[in-house]
Amino acid sequence: MAKLKLAVFWAASCGGCDVAILDINEKILDLAEIADIVLWPCAADFKYHHVEAMEDKSIDVCLWNGSVRTSEHEDIAKLLRAKTKVMVAFGSCACFGGIPALANFSNRDEIFERAYIEAPTNDNPNRTLPQTLTKVKEGELELPEFYNTVHSLAQVIDVEYYIPGCPPPVDLILKVVDALATGQLPPPGSVIASEKTLCDECDRIKEGKSISKIYRPHQIIPDDKKCLLEQGILCMGPATRGGCGLRCIKVNMPCRGCFGPPAGVVDQGAKLVSAIASIYNAGSEEEISKMVDEIVDPAGTFYRFGMSTSLLKRKRIAGLNSPR
């Protein structure tokens, strides 16, 4: 059998997904056995023009990690889509926007203002900001356009498979490597993880959900046998897809929601609002406002990894809103 051609690309991401591929340890040799790497900016020296020179659909698999933040990401996504047979959204950023998509609570102007002007380590009296085109005497310099809104990969191109996780766990990566090696791929559109929620897979003792105080992680040392939510710690398990191997739960940390919504759930944040408010033991107005105060940042907590693919996708910002 001819070797598979594999591309790995990183867009708006931290690089953790690239490390996760290396985390398969000696299995990387199996990967090298079945696949030739044709693009992996993090690990090997290939240029975009090498990809442009390839024939359409000549790459067998592309593992794309990171969300789509700039015009460069979008251009490369479209280029790789044209050249690739199987496109995989690899990791939470590619699947749902991930941590970079928390920028959807802001916009380009606000982010530039903070990053290049306000931040205390800046010294920028001339207010120099990134420009897509700059004229200098040698010619024109180009930078990719920085978008107002962070998108998931599937919002820009068609995607065959999704491997969620921040980063995706090794066993799921190996599952995909095995599937590629044997040619037994799941139906397109599949999420390579569990169909159930994290709570469904969690083996902690559950005694009945009713809480009357929410603790932030630094305020309490949780019992490592009991349900974290029942101890008053915000755990995203009720509306998060399982299949992660309970990585956080096993080290006594609450789920942060990186696997995105489970099958059948449209909006992870809305479901978490519903779940958390339902189990909070509040009847009077004072108790309800205590609950609302204790959940300091509901949008940032419940959409920590899922802003791009949430129903509202971004914050509405006055002045930028135009009539539809």
Place this chain on the structure above:
Amino acid sequence: MGEFEPKIVGFFCNWCSYRGADLAGTSRLKYVPNVRVIRVMCSGRVDPTFVLKALQSGADGVLISGCHIGDCHYQDGNRKTVRRFSLLKKMLTQLGIEDERVQLEWVSASEATRFASIVNDMTEEVRKLGPFPINGGISG
């Protein structure tokens, strides 16, 4: 372009608010026709997803209405509504959605005039806000 007519999706509970709306009709009260009513068995049935989905599907406002506290047909369904609604509202504020766009009001089966005035008031409030920007109103 004609004048902007707000589209408001109303989730009304079967036992109180829907009947209040019905009474407004049979009493021939005049009120604005901007609310599209969806009957639910209890205001507690209104999943926060419904609210977001309504906005994202073209509604300019969402009105949830149920029995007064203490009058719930299912004892405490509407108490759960308040809890979910309060948390949802905090999240919607973070997402830049104006207070008037998503409202919760109690209307009993006999409060036809109250129902009519709530609908009239909310429609005017949403009219002032303008259409809900589905795509966030910004490109890129």
